[in-house]
């Protein structure tokens with residue numbers, strides 16, 4: 022499907038995807054923070070188990086848990102943020118920009 026500019030009917034139209042990019046960024050940071058927080062609880066359990074293996078085992082277990090939790094949270098948050106941003110792009114913002122007359126418009130107005 023080709024999107025046409027409602028003013029000059031040019032097909033040289035790009036999508037800005039601004040909210041999607043911002044949403045993915047916020048989701049990544051928020052998800053990472055949440056993932057680390059969750060991993061901390063897991064790290065404590067790991068540290069207790071690590072006491073059996075010695076202090077080095079507790080530190081290594083805790084670090085691994087926090088890093089893994091952060092990465093998993095960041096990936097999940099990035100996807101969720103991007104999805105949310107996509108909805109905002111489509112329904113709220115003028116996601117399309119005409120390269121010929123520089124008009125910004127949303128898909129609601131396109132033919």
Ligand SMILES: [Zn+2]
Nearest residue numbers: 026029119122
């Ligand atoms: Zn145009």
